[in-house]
Amino acid sequence: MNAKNIIKALTTYSNNVSDIEHMIVYAFIKKENIKYDNSDMLKDYVSELDDALCVKAVELFSKTDMMLSMESIVELLEQIVPEGEKKEKGIVYTPREIKEYIISRVCQTKNAPTVIDPSCGCGAFLVTAAQYIHQKFNMSYCDIISQNIFGIDIDDSAISKAKLLLELLACANNEYGEKTFNFLCANALNPKTVFKARKWQSIGFDCVVGNPPYVRFRNMSDESKSFLKHWTSADTGNVDLYMPFFEVGMSLLKKGAVLSYITPNSYIQSVNGRKLRAFLTLQNHPITIVDFRDAQVFKNVTSYTCITTIATSAKDSVIKYVRINEEQTLDSHCYSEYQTSAFANGAPWRMRKKDIDFVIQKLETVGTPLSKWKIRNGLATLKNDIYFFTPSKADDKYYYRISDGIEYRIERSICIKVAKPNIIKNEQDLIDKIKIAIFPYKLIDNVFAVIGEDEMIAKYPYAYQFFIDNKDVLQQRDKGKANYPTWYAYGRTQGMNNFGKKLLIPYIAGEPIAVLSLEENLLFYCGYALISDDEQELRILKCFLESDAFWYYIYHTSKPYSKGYMAFAKNYIINFSIPSVSEKEAQYLLSNPPKEELNKWIWGKYGIVEVPVIE
Known part of the structure; x- marks a missing residue:
């Protein structure tokens, strides 16, 4: 069980x-x-x-x-934290082998090290550290707990559990003596917290370890957001909560000490990780990264993680990097080495083999980058199931929808058609999976403005009644703090002017997908679109964006997800280049040649004769 x-x-x-x-x-x-x-x-x-x-x-x-055992007790106590609290605080259970790997790497000191976890939670890492120190240095648990183990957490109940676990660890080994617990209940992002923690060890700690909270910027507490300005690794942009914990941890280290975290791997290449990459580059210390890519480390939680270890014992801009899969053990791999100086300040750390770099360089420089085309985000309502629906039936005046067992009629004149690129793989899908959107907007001087309540009641009473019945839900968007023009306005104003012919591109996919839509009034959500008035241009672009060459590029430069899926976010595709084609070549592309033949031809346009294979 x-x-x-x-x-x-x-x-x-x-x-x-x-x-x-x-x-x-x-x-x-x-x-x-x-x-x-x-x-x-x-x-x-x-x-x-x-x-x-x-x-x-x-x-x-x-x-x-x-x-x-101690390990099972730690897991059980972390499991009973309510799911809502786990999500809010970014809590995930760290597997034993990950904790043991990190602790064994950082605790290579001559004397028993001082270990601090600045987001200790229930103390999982600290229990593992205490066990390691006890075994390696033959110290009593009472002494280890009093002299070597330190923790910070924002949650006092988590700290109580951490103390309890350490007490159980000592008593289970027949140690009932006096001990001092070194815990601080505070937000580690508050610089005053770091100052207080340094009072424990004025010269700093030997080891900083942990699994910082996994919370996106939009879900971060206002208090934590207010502290970001104090950390150069996170003072601009929509950073994730785990990112400034690297700088927090570095500020707690003594000279020559080591930090090792398991965190999301997004900081390696993401736009919101650029300040953290710049900070780590400036520190000029050796960095070791074990990247799990899309291998799932945590039970029942989809995450994309890596172990990052920073040794301050030397000044060296080297990054030792390895990517491992679920079949490999943490110790069975060879590292590739890179220099942080090889990456522009804050630029993505694209750590690849030289032969892959050669191909990527070709794919980014032969032709015109996609950034020269109009690439747009889709609609963002923040409550899609209210605004978007598949009609149960329709007549000349109304669409009908079932919501909570009630049939509603919605005026056709306030509706538009929308597509969801994330679930569309081809043009037939586009036809089959079209939805209807309630679109409470009108054009005023070429700008979409939300329709006022008086006009809604007069012209669209059925749509308005549907909104009224869902008013409480709509007002909870943005945690109830947003100031919308009216309470039924979309959550964001983006994507409303995306009319015209377009190629629909998903946020994530397991293959290259670009679906052509010639229905100019069609809008979209949960995806991107490349918009152009030139149908032939779009058809040619579709050939390149559904090619093996594009997938090779995405696979080696984008963010991985589970089951082989990759991110197609705008910032990941804009540097991919489209070679110029002659009129004769254009006619060839438009003739729908066999896929294998077309892929080989496209590789040739980039000057790649020997077709590379994704390993």
Whole structure:
């Protein structure tokens, strides 16, 4: 029985998170024969227990195949954090092998190292660090906890769990002596927090480790956003929360010390990671990156991660980089070396083999880059299921839709057709998957303005009634803080003028896709479009954007997702170049030649004779 099923079974006894935690801990205490009366913390903890629940928990664990250990306790305590809280705070459970790999790499010191996790959560990394130090340096857990283990977290309940886990670790090893816990409940992005932490170790710490929170900028708390200006790695742009933790960690290190985090790998190439890349380049320390690419490290969480280790013992701009897959172990690989000086300040770190670089250089320089074409974002309502729908039926005046079991009629005159490039693979899909959008806008001096409520009520009463019935939902967009022209306006104004012939391009896909739309009034969402009045030009562009050459480019320069999918975001495609073609060549492209023949021809236009293969 895995951790998730254990938690599910425990919830049949109680849905209270505190009760579930107590049941797990008590079962561990009984299993390890811990003399909790010898520990003030555990004695107080046990006194709060519900005896009946604890008996049930012990019985449950005795019937499962899960071996109760410190590692399983850590996993179980992290599993019981409510899903909403996990998402809000960016909490994910770090697998044992990742923690052990990071700790073993950073703790290569002559004497027992001081270890700090600036986003420690329940203390998973710190427990692993304490176990490693105990084994390698033969120190008592009481001394390790008091002298070598330090943590910061914004959540006081997480810190309480971290202290509890360390206490359990010591007591499970028959150590009931006095100990001092070194934890700080504060936002690590606040410079005052770093100042307070440095009071523990005035010269800094030997090791900074952790799994910083995975929170996108749009979901970040206002408090955290207010602290970003203090960190040069994050003072501009819509950075993700984990990014400034590199600079926070570096500020906690002593000279010659080591930082190692597992984080998203997005900072390596993303636009919002440019300040972090510039910061790390300026530090001029050796960096080691183990990139998991699209291999999934975390259970039940789709993420794209890497382990980044920074050693401050030397001044060297080298990056040692390796990309591994799910079949490879963390120790079974060879690194390639790159110099940060080889990348322009803040430019993406594209770490590839020389033969791949040669091909990419050709694909970016032979012809005209896509940035010269009009590439546009789609509509953004922030509540697509309200505005976009597939009609259940239609007549001359109305579309009909079913919502929450109620049939609504919507005036056709306030509706437009929309497409979703993310789910469209070809022109037939475009026909089959068209949706209808309620579009409460009108053109005023060539600018779309939202239709006022009086006009809505007078001209479009049925559409207005549908909005009224969904008003509460619409007003919760942007966490209820946005100031829209009217409450039923789209969440963003982008994409409203994207009329004309176009090629529809998805946000992500597992193959190169560019779908031609000649319906000029069609708008789109969840994707991009390359817009042109020249149909022949679009058809030629489609040949290149659906070619093996384009997929090769995307595969080696873009952001990977699971199942072989890649990002097609505008910033990833604008440097891909389109070679010029003669009229004769244009006619060839328009003649719909066999795919294999066409791909070979396109490679030839870039001067690539030997067709490269994606490994």
